[in-house]
Amino acid sequence: MVKVEFLIDSKIIGTGLEDSLVAGILIEPLQKMYPGFSDWLLPCLSQIKEGKRVLIGALDDRDLVGVCILKYLKNEGLEINTLFVKLEFRDQKIGIRLYDQVLRHARDRGQHFIDVEVPVADLILTGFFVRRGFTEVSRNWRFGPEYALLRLALT
Numbered sequence: 247m248v249k250v251e252f253l254i255d256s257k258i259i260g261t262g263l264e265d266s267l268v269a270g271i272l273i274e275p276l277q278k279m280y281p282g283f284s285d286w287l288l289p290c291l292s293q294i295k296e297g298k299r300v301l302i303g304a305l306d307d308r309d310l311v312g313v314c315i316l317k318y319l320k321n322e323g324l325e326i327n328t329l330f331v332k333l334e335f336r337d338q339k340i341g342i343r344l345y346d347q348v349l350r351h352a353r354d355r356g357q358h359f360i361d362v363e364v365p366v367a368d369l370i371l372t373g374f375f376v377r378r379g380f381t382e383v384s385r386n387w388r389f390g391p392e393y394a395l396l397r398l399a400l401t
């Protein structure tokens with residue numbers, strides 16, 4: 247049974263990329279899509295420990311199988327930095343359960359909006375948010391002309 251919970255366990259977060267279970271599931275798939283991903287993730291792990299970002303994890307026993315990282319924005323908003331479920335655990339409602347915790351956190355903290363940036367080409371991820379009421383705010387091409395990113399928001 248996969249458990250979904252807020253994680254502050256330093257064994258899961260790790261002290262560096264080598265011993266971090268979060269880095270362990272994210273780097274290989276996401277580094278290909280987002281150049282510089284590991285440079286972004288390293289300080290992000292420290293910020294999770296400092297409480298500046300939030301980590302929600304899906305755990306299958308001790309194995310981390312899904313992750314959502316949140317950042318607090320100015321103007322009482324939350325940004326979903328990463329929503330990711332390990333390939334072999336997909337389509338088992340783990341993404342939905344991670345997202346439910348995001349909504350709960352936003353409600354508990356009185357956050358007024360949620361932002362996320364997704365690749366236009368990832369129809370599963372984009373559809374996931376659009377079906378949950380997110381609408382387009384802007385597009386950018388900072389990772390190259392063939393790689394459009396869509397900024398979506400739920401207000």
Ligand SMILES: CC(C)(COP(=O)(O)OP(=O)(O)OC[C@H]1O[C@@H](n2cnc3c(N)ncnc32)[C@H](O)[C@@H]1OP(=O)(O)O)[C@@H](O)C(=O)NCCC(=O)NCCS
Pocket residue numbers: 276327328329330331332335336337338339340341342343363364368370371373374377
């Ligand atoms: C998007 C993602 C988080 C969904 O997680 P999941 O646990 O597989 O999804 P769930 O089982 O909770 O289902 C969520 C929805 O996606 C749909 N879905 C799941 N797998 C799907 C597939 N292969 N094709 C189409 N839709 C699919 C479900 O039907 C469900 O639909 P609903 O929105 O109508 O309820 C997962 O596909 C993923 O991690 N993708 C990669 C995301 C990524 O690159 N993240 C990094 C940048 S943020």
